[in-house]
Each structure stands twice: as C-alpha cells, then as structure tokens.
Amino acid sequence: MPDIIRDLKHTSRRLARTPLFTLATIITLALGIGANTAIFSVVNNVLLKALPFPEPNRLIGVWQTAPGVNIKDLNACLADYITYREDSKTFEDVALWNSRSMTVTEFSDAERVEGLGATFRLLPILGVNPILGRGFAEKDSDTKNPDTVMLGYGYWQRRFSSDPNVIGRRIMADGAAREIIGVLPKGFWFMDMAHDFVVPIRFDRSAVRLAGYNFQAIARLRPGVTIQEANNDVARMIGIELGKFPPPNGMSTKMMEDARLAPNVRLLADDLLGDIGRSLWVVMATIGIVLLIACANVANLLLVRAEGRSQELAVRAVLGADRGRLAREMFVESLTLSLLGGLAGIGFAVIVVKLVLKLSPTRLPRFEQISIDTTAVLFTLAISVAAGLVFGAIPVYKHTRVHLAEALRSGGRNASSSRNRNVARNSLTVIQVALALVLLIGSGLMIRTFQSMRKINPGFSQPEALQTFRISIPRNASLKDPEVLHMQQSLGERLAALPGVTGASMITGLPMTDFQSQDPIFASDHTYAANQIPTLRRFVTTAPGTFQTLGASLVAGREYTWTDIHERRNVVLISENFAREYWGSAQAAVGKQIRSR
Numbered sequence: 001m002p003d004i005i006r007d008l009k010h011t012s013r014r015l016a017r018t019p020l021f022t023l024a025t026i027i028t029l030a031l032g033i034g035a036n037t038a039i040f041s042v043v044n045n046v047l048l049k050a051l052p053f054p055e056p057n058r059l060i061g062v063w064q065t066a067p068g069v070n071i072k073d074l075n076a077c078l079a080d081y082i083t084y085r086e087d088s089k090t091f092e093d094v095a096l097w098n099s100r101s102m103t104v105t106e107f108s109d110a111e112r113v114e115g116l117g118a119t120f121r122l123l124p125i126l127g128v129n130p131i132l133g134r135g136f137a138e139k140d141s142d143t144k145n146p147d148t149v150m151l152g153y154g155y156w157q158r159r160f161s162s163d164p165n166v167i168g169r170r171i172m173a174d175g176a177a178r179e180i181i182g183v184l185p186k187g188f189w190f191m192d193m194a195h196d197f198v199v200p201i202r203f204d205r206s207a208v209r210l211a212g213y214n215f216q217a218i219a220r221l222r223p224g225v226t227i228q229e230a231n232n233d234v235a236r237m238i239g240i241e242l243g244k245f246p247p248p249n250g251m252s253t254k255m256m257e258d259a260r261l262a263p264n265v266r267l268l269a270d271d272l273l274g275d276i277g278r279s280l281w282v283v284m285a286t287i288g289i290v291l292l293i294a295c296a297n298v299a300n301l302l303l304v305r306a307e308g309r310s311q312e313l314a315v316r317a318v319l320g321a322d323r324g325r326l327a328r329e330m331f332v333e334s335l336t337l338s339l340l341g342g343l344a345g346i347g348f349a350v351i352v353v354k355l356v357l358k359l360s361p362t363r364l365p366r367f368e369q370i371s372i373d374t375t376a377v378l379f380t381l382a383i384s385v386a387a388g389l390v391f392g393a394i395p396v397y398k399h400t401r402v403h404l405a406e407a408l409r410s411g412g413r414n415a416s417s418s419r420n421r422n423v424a425r426n427s428l429t430v431i432q433v434a435l436a437l438v439l440l441i442g443s444g445l446m447i448r449t450f451q452s453m454r455k456i457n458p459g460f461s462q463p464e465a466l467q468t469f470r471i472s473i474p475r476n477a478s479l480k481d482p483e484v485l486h487m488q489q490s491l492g493e494r495l496a497a498l499p500g501v502t503g504a505s506m507i508t509g510l511p512m513t514d515f516q517s518q519d520p521i522f523a524s525d526h527t528y529a530a531n532q533i534p535t536l537r538r539f540v541t542t543a544p545g546t547f548q549t550l551g552a553s554l555v556a557g558r559e560y561t562w563t564d565i566h567e568r569r570n571v572v573l574i575s576e577n578f579a580r581e582y583w584g585s586a587q588a589a590v591g592k593q594i595r596s597r
Contacts, residue, residue, distance in 0.1 A: 011333045021305065022337070025298050029341025029387065032294030034348030036383055039287045041353055041376040043280050045369050051269055052189060054127040055220075060230060061271035062094070062217035064238070068260040069520070069536050076217035078208045081119065083241040084217065090225045090233040095122035096201055096215040099193075103472055104159075106171040112472060113155065115197035116190065117215075123198075125220045126190065133167040133182030140181075140200040148200060149178040153186040155196035173197075191272060192365045210241070210256055211248040218268060227265055234263035250596075251520075255533040272365050286442060291387065293435045299391035302334060334392025335385065342384030346372065349380070459511040461551030468510060482566070489562050492543055503549035509540040511550070519596040523582050537578065547573075555579075556586040 015022045064074040084094040100117040120136035170177045495504035518536045560571045579589035
C-alpha cells in the first residue's frame with residue numbers, strides 16, 4: 001500500500017507537469033465513458049430493472065393470435081377472462097385491464113384525467129394495497145351495484161389535499177356519481193403509467209359473448225409453472241371457451257373456429273418493452289465502440305509519452321527496478337487518468353440524461369424513471385477501471401521489457417523510433433480507423449433509413465400546419481344524441497372560423513398512431529362460404545371535413561356531410577386499397593354497400 005501511495009504522488013506530479021496531455025486524455029475518456037454511462041442508465045432503467053411488483057417473473061401478459069384473420073396479437077375479451085378464472089390450471093390469479101380516461105366535473109373546472117379500468121383482482125395480482133379504504137371486491141364489477149373509484153396518490157394530493165376523510169365521498173365523473181373507496185399508494189405505476197384513478201370493469205355475466213377484444217389480460221403463474229405450460233393451458237381453454245359462450249351477433253361459432261385462435265403468453269416485462277429492447281442494445285453496442293476508439297486514442301498518447309521516458313525507464317532498470325515495479329507505476333498512471341475521465345464522464349452523462357428527458361420520449365417505457373443512480377455510478381467505475389487496464393496494458397507491455405543499449409541509443413540527436421514502436425502505434429491507428437469505419441457505415445445506414453421513412457406518405461400534408469387537441473364526451477352520453485352531434489358540429493365550425501385556421505374536424509384515431517379498432521367487413525355484392533369470416537379492417541370514426549383538413553384528397557366520390565349524420569344515412573368512406581381489392585378500382589367502389597359482422 002505505501003508503494004501505491006508513492007506511485008500516486010509521482011503520477012500526480014507528472015500529470016501536473018503536462019497539463020495539455022492530461023486534459024486531452026481526460027476529455028477523450030470523459031466523452032467515451034460518459035456516453036456509455038448515459039446509455040447504460042437508459043438500458044438499466046428500461047430493460048434490466050425488474051418490474052416493481054413481488055415476484056415479477058411470475059407476471060405474464062395473456063395474449064392470443066388469430067392467423068385465420070391475420071392478427072398477431074389479439075387482445076382479451078370478457079369470455080377469455082371468465083374462462084381463465086374458472087378453468088385455468090396454471091394461473092394463480094387473472095385480471096383484465098385497459099386504459100381509461102374520465103371527465104371529472106366535481107370541481108369548478110372540468111378536468112380530463114387518465115387512469116385504469118380493471119377487474120377486481122388486478123391490484124392483488126400486482127401485490128398492491130390501498131393506503132386508505134379498500135380495494136375492489138367482486139361486487140364492484142356487477143352493473144347492478146353503485147359505481148366506485150379508487151384515487152391515485154398524486155390526484156388525491158392535488159385535488160383533495162390528502163384528506164383522509166375522502167373515503168365514502170362521491171365525485172361526478174363521466175356524468176355518474178362514483179363512490180371513492182380507496183387511495184392507491186404513492187408511486188403506484190403500471191404498464192408505463194402513473195394513474196390518477198382506477199375504476200372497475202363492470203359487466204353482466206349472463207350477457208357475455210365470444211369476441212369483444214377490448215381488454216388486456218394479466219395473470220400470475222402458479223409457482224414453478226413455465227411459459228410453455230401456460231401456453232398449453234390457454235390452448236386447452238380456447239376450446240372450452242368456444243363451447244361455453246355464444247358467438248357475437250352476426251357471426252357463428254364456426255367463424256370463430258376459422259380464426260384459428262392460439263395462445264401467445266409472454267412475460268409482462270416483455271409485454272411492456274415490445275421491440276424497444278433490440279434498439280437499445282444496438283445503441284449500447286454502438287456507444288461501446290466509441291469507448292473502444294477513445295481507448296485506442298489514449299493508448300497511442302500513452303505510447304508516445306512512454307517513449308519519451310524510455311531512457312528514464314532503462315536507467316531505473318539498471319539501478320534495480322524490476323519489471324513489476326515499472327508496470328505498476330505505469331498502470332497507476334493509466335488508472336488515474338481513466339478514473340478522472342470517469343468522474344468527468346458522470347457529469348457529462350447527467351447532462352445527456354437531462355437532455356434526453358426534456359425530449360420526453362413517450363415511446364420509451366419507464367423513461368421518467370431514468371436517472372444516474374448508484375448502479376450507473378458503479379457501472380462507470382467498472383468501465384473506467386476496465387478502460388484504464390485496456391489502454392494502459394499496451395505501453396506497459398512495450399516499455400517494461402527494457403533493453404538498456406537500445407534505450408540509450410534511442411536518446412541520440414538523430415535517433416528515430418524503432419520498428420517495434422512504429423508497429424504498435426500503427427496497429428492502434430488501424431484499430432481506430434476500423435472501428436470508426438464500422439460506426440460510419442452504421443450511421444450511413446441509419447441516415448438512409450431515416451430518409452426513406454421521410455418519403456413515406458403519412459396520409460396528410462403540411463404537418464407543420466396541423467395542430468391537435470383532445471375532447472371527450474362522458475361515457476353515459478350517447479354519440480347519437482342530437483344535442484351532442486350539434487355541439488360537435490358547432491365546435492368544428494367555430495374552430496374553422498378562427499383567424500388563420502383553414503379547416504377543423506374530429507377523428508377517433510390520428511394517422512400514424514396505434515389506434516386499433518377493427519371489424520370483419522362484408523360486401524353485399526360478394527359471396528362468402530358458409531361461416532366464412534372476412535378479413536378484419538381497421539377503421540376510425542371521423543367528422544365531416546376530416547380529409548380536407550388533413551390535406552388528403554379523395555380519389556373518387558365525396559366526403560360525407562353533417563346532413564348525412566343528422567339524417568343517419570348509412571354512408572362510409574373506404575381506402576383505395578380496399579376498393580381495388582374488392583372492385584378493381586376506386587371509381588367502381590362508389591355506390592357499393594358493406595357491413596360489419
């Protein structure tokens with residue numbers, strides 16, 4: 001230990017005598033290490049951290065596939081939920097959930113809040129208990145009982161000033177009085193969201209039919225059960241379900257069978273992440289190459305620095321310093337530089353992470369939890385030490401095998417670097433160029449992909465001139481109510497009349513979003529085999545003027561008008577691809593009739 005302390009003092013003095021070399025080395029390492037720390041903090045919080053629930057490896061998302069109608073990920077329905085609860089051999093517990101939003105009119109100003117709809121076992125599956133009141137009971141799912149709601153901790157603080165007497169109070173939400181039965185714990189988080197409320201999914205057991213895939217299913221596996229065993233169990237229950245519930249109106253059980261439903265169970269963590277994990281690992285590998293380039297650069301600097309000390313090292317070897325002693329001193333210097341670079345890199349990483357969070361990458365799961373935490377600091381320490389050993393090993397290997405005569409000759413006025421020295425430095429240069437070439441090719445491919453994506457027609461024009469906002473109608477108000485329709489028409493007309501506004505309309509799902517309403521579509525002039533289910537078609541509901549507002553022109557026919565809506569005329573617009581598939585051209589499709597189910 002005294003020897004290492006003495007080496008540290010000598011290293012500090014040498015580095016202080018060469019401030020430009022020291023500063024250049026620390027900056028180079030800080031950029032490489034800091035970039036790796038920043039991306040690791042993202043990977044760690046998004047990919048590596050376990051979900052914040054007990055035994056998260058037993059939590060699964062229960063999906064199905066329907067290759068008969070080209071659906072890769074099929075949501076769950078009430079019939080699935082009941083069957084899973086009553087007939088599963090592998091699920092310890094199961095629940096349904098979906099995202100919900102409500103308009104709360106309890107206060108002076110109406111407020112739109114985001115939350116969850118859930119069956120009564122969701123919170124127990126997650127191991128979450130309310131800090132006030134009670135959780136949902138099975139009776140809360142019965143449509144005959146009063147509406148209930150649980151408040152999120154943040155909403156309870158913000159709107160009710162953390163009042164402990166809030167339990168039992170009723171609030172007006174979506175036009176209905178809901179009884180507050182509980183308050184969720186601080187920090188409750190589920191599927192990449194903190195929620196202002198949770199309401200029960202309510203249904204009449206006697207009215208449940210097949211289909212109606214409007215929910216997502218979550219289950220907790222029994223101890224020791226594998227994903228494959230769960231898939232086999234779901235496959236068994238699909239057959240039970242088809243015989244247990246009637247088909248939806250307009251369809252038959254044979255149609256459901258022809259969809260070829262199959263299980264697609266996966267870990268809940270995989271459900272949350274989707275394909276983002278692959279992208280993050282690619283970025284991590286790319287930034288790792290940047291660090292390797294920095295290490296090669298610093299190794300070259302240390303080689304040049306060590307060559308300048310070759311006579312000193314030779315003389316010290318003659319005076320009795322063994323190879324281990326010289327190697328230790330050089331490693332202390334490289335490790336000191338790398339640790340200083342790592343310390344500066346942490347500061348750089350903090351700045352990068354703050355910039356990333358300001359961009360609000362909402363498609364990145366758990367992005368709000370990203371930070372430079374203890375794990376990230378330990379990672380920085382580890383890669384700093386590893387980097388110091390990597391770039392320090394080359395000059396140690398080259399210059400601790402001291403040859404006295406050669407070292408003394410190299411100090412002459414006309415002496416030049418030996419062939420061995422040039423080989424080492426040239427090799428490092430080749431490595432740097434090769435790694436930089438890999439980065440250059442990868443960057444070029446990404447730029448090319450980005451340019452290709454920009455050329456894709458998004459379904460609208462002049463995106464810089466399009467503005468969006470959200471409005472909502474309480475769930476107990478019928479969309480066919482004449483007063484509501486007139487209100488929507490008036491809102492659109494008043495917006496369109498504002499200075500600088502050329503058009504305004506309404507749509508249930510914006511272009512290029514993951515809106516997924518879809519139904520099988522039948523054409524009246526086409527024949528279908530008995531019990532044949534046609535292809536499912538994605539659809540949105542729009543107000544008149546939507547396509548004009550988006551800057552998307554019609555190929556044939558016309559847009560519908562408010563008169564069509566008020567008079568309840570059965571009119572619809574279809575895509576050009578759909579028209580060509582069924583009738584050969586867009587013009588030929590005008591006047592044809594289609595129906596769903």
